[in-house]
Amino acid sequence: MSKVERRVRSLVREDRELRGAIEVVLDAAENGEGVDDEVRWIDVRDEITSGQWGRLIEKEILVDGESGFALADREGIEDGLDVEDDLTQGSDFEAPETTTWTTWDKLAALSTVGFFVGYAFEPVRAVIAGAIDLVFGPLMALVPFYVVIMVVALATGLYSTLLRAGLMDMEKMSVYQDRMKDIQERRKKAKERDDDEAMEAIQEEQMEAMGDQLGMFKEQFRPMVWIMFLTIPAFLWMFWVVGYRGTEAQYSLETLVIPFAGTVEWTTGVIGPIQVWIVWYFLCSMAFTQIVQKSLNIQMTASSS
Incomplete structure (x- = not known):
């Protein structure tokens, strides 16, 4: 040069x-x-x-x-004006304002940490599960347990989608992702050309853009806090129903027949230690989440410009 x-x-x-x-x-x-x-x-x-x-x-x-x-x-002079060749000069990305958590967001995060305690301490688990049983207990008397799990999965898929759509700013996510993509592409070209000067400039820009990673994390974690705030109690209730770590089940559950394993209990491990009910819940949750997103036409990924 x-x-x-x-x-x-x-x-x-x-x-x-x-x-x-x-x-x-x-x-x-x-x-x-x-x-x-x-x-x-x-x-x-x-x-x-x-x-x-x-x-x-x-x-x-x-x-x-x-x-x-x-x-x-x-x-x-003409080479210097070549924008495509100027790897040290990125596109015009204006850093968006960082999302500020409200008091309710912080309270939800604190409550979520408290819910995790329920997995380790029986008194906490019993209180939370007993409260959730007021909602799902009557349903247990009407339909089989696998249907109840489907209802729980549908509910979690619905509010997860709505919370992510309402609390996560996809435009900000797009700006963050576009800038990081632009830096990575220019870094790759500079490496191919052995342009040490451009590599140094791009590395400095990449260090300055580290704040974007924090911004993306905050955008993604805010709805996740609310999703966990609502989902963890439901999970605790299902643990409580089937019997937590060998404790007595709270309901008399039917056996079921699944492919490759035959007749099993809900607490049978089918993928290593992962029990049947957990696998069934995640399969239903993934399916219902996709259905909800398609039905409501909600995009859950940031679109690059």
């Missing part, structure tokens, strides 16, 4: 309007009268400012000529 090309790239990065000024100078030098690759102030003063003209002379893009100022290196 020549010195002139590097200077042009630096100027364009500092001031985008200088790109137009340089292009005007290139055209005037090519189409003007007199010596080739020379241009006079009188030829361009109607299209560029005196400040821009002075910057080009100061940076030795224009040097003294016979009848005016000559282009220091036309090829280097």
Whole structure:
């Protein structure tokens, strides 16, 4: 990379309007009268400012000529204007404002941590499960347990989708992802060209963009807190129903027949220690979540620009 090309790239990065000024100078030098690759102030003063003209002379893009100022290196100047080739200059990404958690968000996060205690301490588990049993207990008397699990999975899939759609800003996610994608693409090109200068500049930009990772995490974790806040009690209740870690089941559950395993209990491990009811819940949850998203036409992934 020549010195002139590097200077042009630096100027364009500092001031985008200088790109137009340089292009005007290139055209005037090519189409003007007199010596080739020379241009006079009188030829361009109607299209560029005196400040821009002075910057080009100061940076030795224009040097003294016979009848005016000559282009220091036309090829280097043109290469410097090549946006695609300028790996140190990314697209215009304006960092979005970081999402601020409300008091309710923080309370939900604190309550969720408290719910996790229920998995380890029986008194807490019994209180939470007993409260949830007021909702699902009557249903246990009407339909088999596998239907109850389907109802729970449908409910969790519905509110999970609605919470993610309502609390996660997909436009912000798109900005974060587009910027990281742009940096990765330019880094890959710079590595292929062995452009050490570009690699250094891109690495610095990547370090500055680390805040984007935190922003993406906060956008994704906020709805997740509310989803866990509602889902963990339901999970505790199902553990309580089937019998937690060998404790007595709270309901008399029917056996069921599944492929490859035959007749099994709900607490039978089918994938290592993972019990039948957990596998059935996750299968139903994934299926119902997809149905809800398609039915409500809700997009759960950020779209790149």
